[in-house]
Structure formats: C-alpha cells, structure tokens
Amino acid sequence: MPNYVSVRTKTNRISFQIAKRTAWILLLLSLLLILITVLGLSAGSEFIHPVTVVKELLGYGNGDYDFVLHTLRLPRVLMALLVGAALGVAGLILQGIIRNPLAAPDIIGITSGASMGAIIFIVYFMGSVSIQFLPLAAILGAGIVSFIIYLLSWRKGVTPIRMVLIGIGISALAKAVVTMLLVISNVAATTKAYLWLTGSLYGANMQDVYLLLPWLVILMPLTFILARTVNVKELGDEIAIGLGVKVQVYRLLFLLISVMLAGSAVAFAGGIAFVGLVAPHMSRMLVGRSFAGLIPVTAIIGGIIVIVADMVARTAFLPKDLPTGVFTAAIGAPFFIYLLFRTRNQ
Amino acid sequence: MPKLSLQKKNFFVLFTLLLTFALLLVGCGEKTSNSSSSQENDKAEESNTESESSSREITHAMGTTTIEGTPTKIVTLYQGATDVAVAMGIKPVGVVESWAEAPVYNYMKNELDGVAIVGQETQPNLEEIAKLKPDLIIASKVRHEEIYDQLSQIAPTVAHETVFDFKGTAEMMGQAMNQEDKVNELLGDWDTRVADFQAKIKEKLGDKWPFHVSVVNFRADHARIYVTGYAGSILSELGFQGPKNLTDDSLEIVKLTDKESITQMNADVIYMFMENDETVKKTYEDWTNHPLWKELDAVKANQVYQVDEINWNLAGGITSANLMLDDIYDKFELEK
Incomplete structure (x- = not known):
C-alpha cells in the first residue's frame, strides 16, 4: 500500500505528493484550529x-x-489566524530557498524594513x-529593504549565504535607524x-481583515503551485540546475512571495517575533520535509500560535490588554532553544 | 523513526486533552447572560429624558460629535482627563490605570475609590469599557486614534490632541459634559493663582526675575530635560524662561546620554524628579558628581530641588497643576 498520494496535472506543470499521514495530521490540525x-x-x-459563540456566528x-x-x-481572532499563517509560510519559504533552518522574516530584513517604515x-x-x-508605510519599508538586500546580493545570480549575510547587515542598519528615531x-510617538x-x-x-485576506488568498495557492521546485532546490543549487530548475528565477519568485506574505502580516500586526521561525520547524517535526504538505500545516500551526498568544495577551492580566508579541516570543523562545539543544546532539 | 512516532503520540495526547476540555465546557451548559442588560437600558433611557434634551455638537481632534443632554457615566482614557473629571466633582465609571501608584494616583485615591480600571492608557481594554455602558468617553488622539471608531460605537467619544494640555482637556470636557460653568470656574481660579504668583515672585526677586528654569529627569541610562509639554507649558505660563544653553528648543524632551551635555541643563533653578529605583539613583549620583554639574548656575546658587514625579510629569491634570504650583510657591518661600 503506497504511503503517498501523487497529484499531477496533465502537463506535469503542477505536481506534488502528499503522504497519507500528512492528510490525517492536516485534518486533525484543522479541527484543532476550529476549536481554538x-x-x-x-x-x-x-x-x-x-x-x-457558534450560534451567534451562524446567525x-x-x-x-x-x-x-x-x-x-472576531476581527482580532481572524487577524491572528491570518498573520500567523502568513508569517509561518513566509518563514517556511525562506528556510527552503535559503536552505538554512535559522532563516526567518526577522533575519533577512523584512521585519526590520517594515519596522523602519512604520517608525518613520x-x-x-x-x-x-x-x-x-x-x-x-510598513509594507513599503519591507519591500524597499528586501529589494536592496536582493540587489546587493546579486553577483551573477544570488547565492543564499550571500543573501543571509547582507540581510543581517542591512537589518542592523535599519534597526540603527529605528533606534535613532x-x-x-x-514621548507619545516613542510609546506607540x-x-x-x-x-x-x-x-x-x-x-484590516479584508485588506490582509487577499494577499493570502492569492499567495498561498501560488506557493502550492511552485512547491515542486522547492523540494529539488533543497538538494542544492548544482543538482537543481542539473535537473532543469531555473534556480535564479524561482529564487526571486519565492523571495517575492515571502516578502509579500511577511510584509503584509507585519504591516498590520507589527513586529510579532518567532512565528516565522518556529512554525515551519514544528510542522517539519509533524509531517517531514515534503514542501507541499508543509505549506498548509505551517499555515495552521502559525495561526494557532498567534491566536493562543493573543488570547493570553487579552485575558491573562485583565483588565489589561497587552501586546500579542510579548507572548509569541514567550511561546517561541523556549521552543527555539529546545530546537537548538536537540540539533546539537545530532 | 522511533523519535517521530513518539512525537506523533504526544500530538494526539495533546489533541485529546483539548478535545476533552472543549467537551467539558460544552457540557457545563450555557446559562447566564441576557435579562440583566435590558433593565439597565431602560434606566439609561429614563435619565436621558429627565435631563433637558439639549443636543450639542462638539468639535475635537477626531472630528465632530453630537452629545445629548448631560452625560453621567463617563470613562476617561488618559490621566489628565481623569484628574479633570475629579476636579469637576464627577467620579468616572471607568478610568485607565495610572503610570505610578497604580491603579490610581494617591492624590485622587479617595475620590476614585472603587472605580473600574479599564486597562492601560496605551491599550485600554475595549471589552471592559463596553461592559460599563458609558454615555461619554474622553480619549486622546495620540493614544487612541486607531480605536476611535470602536470607541464611538460604545458611546459618543471626544478626543483631545495630546495628553498633557490640562486646559484644553478641561475645556473639551466642560463642553462634552454640559458643565462649562464649572470648568470656567476652575480655569478662572487657576488664572487668579498664576497672577498672584507672578506678582509675588516679582516683588521677591526684583530685577533677577524672570528666572531660567530646567526640569530635569534622571533615568537608568540617561538624563532628560523636559522643555515643553505639561510642566514646561505651566512654567512658561508662570513667566519662567527655558534652559539657558539649550541648542534645540523645539523638542518636547531633550534626551542626554553623555555627561558632557550637562551644560545644556544650565538654568537659575532646577527642578528634578526621578523614579525611586537603585539604578536611577546611581545615574543621579554619577551625573551630579560630575564637575560640569557643579558649574551649573542653579547648583552654585543652591537652587536645585527634587519634586514629585506625578504632580510634575505623570498626571497632566488641573489638580496636579495646582499641586505643582504649590510646590513652586513653597520652594521660593512665597505665601500662598
């Protein structure tokens, strides 16, 4: 009995495999998401x-x-879901194309660019x-900074390591501008x-929900369509080129999707940390490395993390209503350390 | 592989737990709610018809708001507005938590006994505000611009541009609450006191008046000069001039991170306030032991005073302004 189900269009333009296990986990996660x-x-x-609640929602x-x-x-929970899903998938894409488990929207300049735009x-x-x-302003900042990083990384094509290093450099620069501002x-502006x-x-x-939703509705399926090249790219640029993948074109395309997903999420929710880093790792632990399966799983896990974090932020210290970002970090940071600890022993 | 299946197991355990929890919640039955709210609505309508139904249009930082009659249940979303409400003799149904001495400043503790706290000034809890069913909300544009629409759906909301202009706050609240007489009386008293101070200080200091003044604040890692804003605007109304060597006086606050800029603080009199905290005290000692500090005119003339952080900076209301003025009278040994 095969463990995989393959989906292909006639021309093989779109093709992906999904493990049966993944389908089950996806179903369970969806139920969990509805519950949460x-x-x-x-x-x-x-x-x-x-x-x-259910009665009211159904009218x-x-x-x-x-x-x-x-x-x-309702708008808050929906925004949490969308923002978490967008950040999670953006992180997943970056980790895939840069082939580095530490890649996340915060590291390669998207978040710092958006921060700079917002603070200005x-x-x-x-x-x-x-x-x-x-x-x-935030999304413009994210776009401009990411574009500069990509431009500076270009030398007969863009290599992942160059992009990460330049990304870190430019991020530091953007953060310096933020600190100066x-x-x-x-005082009032500083508090905000x-x-x-x-x-x-x-x-x-x-x-806000109606403004953020279209980005996800367009970009998520697009990621799915492009999924098969990511699996190949994970084997390295040389092998991917050998297999006939236009590495540079796809890298740019994925980068664009990632910037738009993370940029739009950050634009509405601010510098929510760690979701983009942690959600892809959690989903990889659940469903392995097949990219097509990872996309929906990561989106749901990202959504769950932010909904839970916001729920805690709203209710744990009543009557105070605290920023969500405090708690995504509180959930994300220990998990991140655990991941580092685990990979150290491998 | 064994590792993977272990995680799978954990995942299912977690899921089952959550499911059980959810079923429990459902099982506990849904009672509560309803009924109580309708009674309150009736009551609110009654009081509305009782008071003269004068409809007023109030123009403020976020637009124009129509207010009917005399609001009685108000929620204040910044410290200055809370202070002004109390000064007008009205106890709000809800206020935001104070910056220090939480939940409310000591000088209003008695008047605000038992008041509902609706969260922090920066992010007031909208659900808590809605629960109070207010008939007027006093907000500030710098803090609450993004939630203005939601606030307006709870109750008519008026917003002031800033959080520190106690006169503007008082005038706006007087209009919105249909109590302009009361506010004019409060502001009239204030003007009388200002005139009294100016007469007495001129008599005492003669040609040396007007003094240059600096309001200095020490923090854990830097020092600040408060130039305009709440304390600054009160001091300049009293006739004081700003710091002598300040290179840029357009800023509300000048942040100094280097002791070499101590000279910017130079003035005839220095009022300083700081948090009661070990690291802050350390900064204070470091800075005040610096040779440049000893060169300041106020230090040489022995005119450096520690004042209360709340009355001088955090409160931003009319009562606090009067308390601040009391302080100045005392430090100059003038008769009130």
Whole structure:
C-alpha cells in the first residue's frame, strides 16, 4: 500500500505528493484550529459560552454579544489566524530557498524594513496623516529593504549565504535607524513605536481583515503551485540546475512571495517575533520535509500560535490588554532553544 | 523513526486533552447572560429624558460629535482627563490605570475609590469599557486614534490632541459634559493663582526675575530635560524662561546620554524628579558628581530641588497643576 498520494496535472506543470499521514495530521490540525478559534472567541473580559459563540456566528444568536463578538473579538481572532499563517509560510519559504533552518522574516530584513517604515511614519506623520496609512508605510519599508538586500546580493545570480549575510547587515542598519528615531522622537510617538515593535493585534477591525485576506488568498495557492521546485532546490543549487530548475528565477519568485506574505502580516500586526521561525520547524517535526504538505500545516500551526498568544495577551492580566508579541516570543523562545539543544546532539 | 512516532503520540495526547476540555465546557451548559442588560437600558433611557434634551455638537481632534443632554457615566482614557473629571466633582465609571501608584494616583485615591480600571492608557481594554455602558468617553488622539471608531460605537467619544494640555482637556470636557460653568470656574481660579504668583515672585526677586528654569529627569541610562509639554507649558505660563544653553528648543524632551551635555541643563533653578529605583539613583549620583554639574548656575546658587514625579510629569491634570504650583510657591518661600 503506497504511503503517498501523487497529484499531477496533465502537463506535469503542477505536481506534488502528499503522504497519507500528512492528510490525517492536516485534518486533525484543522479541527484543532476550529476549536481554538471558538475558544479564542469565548475568552475575554466576559466569558461567552462556546455554544453561544457558534450560534451567534451562524446567525442563530439573540444578538446579545453583537458588539463584543463581531466588532471586537472576531476581527482580532481572524487577524491572528491570518498573520500567523502568513508569517509561518513566509518563514517556511525562506528556510527552503535559503536552505538554512535559522532563516526567518526577522533575519533577512523584512521585519526590520517594515519596522523602519512604520517608525518613520509614527515619528514624522502621525497626527497629520491618518493612522490607517501605517500598514502602507510598513509594507513599503519591507519591500524597499528586501529589494536592496536582493540587489546587493546579486553577483551573477544570488547565492543564499550571500543573501543571509547582507540581510543581517542591512537589518542592523535599519534597526540603527529605528533606534535613532526612538531617541529623537517625543514621548507619545516613542510609546506607540514600542507597542508597534512588540507586535499587537489590539484594535483590529474587519477592514484590516479584508485588506490582509487577499494577499493570502492569492499567495498561498501560488506557493502550492511552485512547491515542486522547492523540494529539488533543497538538494542544492548544482543538482537543481542539473535537473532543469531555473534556480535564479524561482529564487526571486519565492523571495517575492515571502516578502509579500511577511510584509503584509507585519504591516498590520507589527513586529510579532518567532512565528516565522518556529512554525515551519514544528510542522517539519509533524509531517517531514515534503514542501507541499508543509505549506498548509505551517499555515495552521502559525495561526494557532498567534491566536493562543493573543488570547493570553487579552485575558491573562485583565483588565489589561497587552501586546500579542510579548507572548509569541514567550511561546517561541523556549521552543527555539529546545530546537537548538536537540540539533546539537545530532 | 522511533523519535517521530513518539512525537506523533504526544500530538494526539495533546489533541485529546483539548478535545476533552472543549467537551467539558460544552457540557457545563450555557446559562447566564441576557435579562440583566435590558433593565439597565431602560434606566439609561429614563435619565436621558429627565435631563433637558439639549443636543450639542462638539468639535475635537477626531472630528465632530453630537452629545445629548448631560452625560453621567463617563470613562476617561488618559490621566489628565481623569484628574479633570475629579476636579469637576464627577467620579468616572471607568478610568485607565495610572503610570505610578497604580491603579490610581494617591492624590485622587479617595475620590476614585472603587472605580473600574479599564486597562492601560496605551491599550485600554475595549471589552471592559463596553461592559460599563458609558454615555461619554474622553480619549486622546495620540493614544487612541486607531480605536476611535470602536470607541464611538460604545458611546459618543471626544478626543483631545495630546495628553498633557490640562486646559484644553478641561475645556473639551466642560463642553462634552454640559458643565462649562464649572470648568470656567476652575480655569478662572487657576488664572487668579498664576497672577498672584507672578506678582509675588516679582516683588521677591526684583530685577533677577524672570528666572531660567530646567526640569530635569534622571533615568537608568540617561538624563532628560523636559522643555515643553505639561510642566514646561505651566512654567512658561508662570513667566519662567527655558534652559539657558539649550541648542534645540523645539523638542518636547531633550534626551542626554553623555555627561558632557550637562551644560545644556544650565538654568537659575532646577527642578528634578526621578523614579525611586537603585539604578536611577546611581545615574543621579554619577551625573551630579560630575564637575560640569557643579558649574551649573542653579547648583552654585543652591537652587536645585527634587519634586514629585506625578504632580510634575505623570498626571497632566488641573489638580496636579495646582499641586505643582504649590510646590513652586513653597520652594521660593512665597505665601500662598
């Protein structure tokens, strides 16, 4: 009995294999995600019974919780899911194309670029320009910084190690700009900036959800279509070229997807750390290295991490509502250390 | 392979646990909720019809808001607004946690006894605010711009541009709460006190007035000069001039990281405040033992005073402004 199911189009343009095990895990994870989503909607200042939550969502409720559920909690939980999924998959792609388990949106300049864009906006434009444009500033920052990194890494093609090193350098530069702006800005701006840098889903509304959703709807399937080349690329540039993969073209394409996914997530949620690094590792431990299977698993795990972190942030220290980023790091950091510890013994 | 299957097992254990938990929750039955809220609504409507139904339009930092009658259940989302409400003799139904002496500053502790805390000024908890069913929310644009729409769905919300302008806060709240007389009285008293101070200080110091003043704050790793903002604007209203050698006076706060810039603090009188913390004290001692510190005019004239961080910086209200003015009277040994 084969352990894999292969999916191919007639021309073999799109083809991937999914292990049966992966399909089962995916099913279980989806159920877990639904469960956690409902729990996330139940938890808050006032606990709403999960059954009531489901009734309200399906439109059979009596409208008691309209405001709290639909205006406050639902957008936050949905944003947590989208942001976690986007960051997770962005990290997965980066780790695949750079072939380095430590690659993550934070390391190669996407997060630091977005931070720089956001902080410049907060320090110089907040008050005169509506705060609704803050995500735009962040995503512009992410795009520009990533582009500069790619450009500087180019020498007859881009090698992963060159990109990582230049990424670290440029990130440091962007962080220096952020620190300088924090020092010279006024108190109110500094407070806002720190909140943004920690990463927070506070105040999320449905409009944010509708703005972030299209990015995922377009980019996730695209990643899936391109999945087969990643498996080959993991064997190294030479072998991949030998097998007929246009390495540079695909690398650029994947990089673009990764930047857009992470950039859009960071734009709305700020510098939420560790999800992009940790979620891909967790899913690899569950379903192995087949890229096609890793995409949905990573997306769900990333979503779960951020929903749980935000749930803790909202409810653990009531009446305080704390930034989500505090707790993604609290979940992410120990796991990261554990990973390092584990790989040390191999 | 064995490693992999072990993890798989863990995963299923975790999943089963969560599922059990969920089933338990469902099993506990859904009662509670409903009923109680409708009564409160009725009550709110009653009080609305009782008060004269004057509808007022208030223009503020986030637009124009229409307010009916006299709001009684207000939530204040920054320290200065809480202070002003208490000064007007009104106890808010909800306030944000104070920066120090949490949950509320000691000078208002009695008046605010038992008040609901709705989280922090930077991220007030929207669900907690909604639970209080307020009829007016006082916010600040610098802090609450992104949640303004959500706040407005809970209750009419007016927002001030900053968090430290106690006069602007008072005027806005007077309009919004239909109590402009009360606010004019408070601000009138303040003006009288300012005039009184100016007359007395001129009499005492003669030609030496106006003094240059520096408001200095020591932190764990740097020192600051507060130039404009809350304390700065009050001091300049009183007639003080800013620090003597300040190279850039456009900044609200000048952050000094190097002791060589101590000369920027130079003034005839220095008021300083700091947190009660070991590392902060260490910075304070380091900086004040530096030769340049001893060259400052205020140090030479023995005019350096430690003042209360809350009244001088963190509170931003009208009561705190009066307490700050009391301090200045005391330090100059003037009669109040």
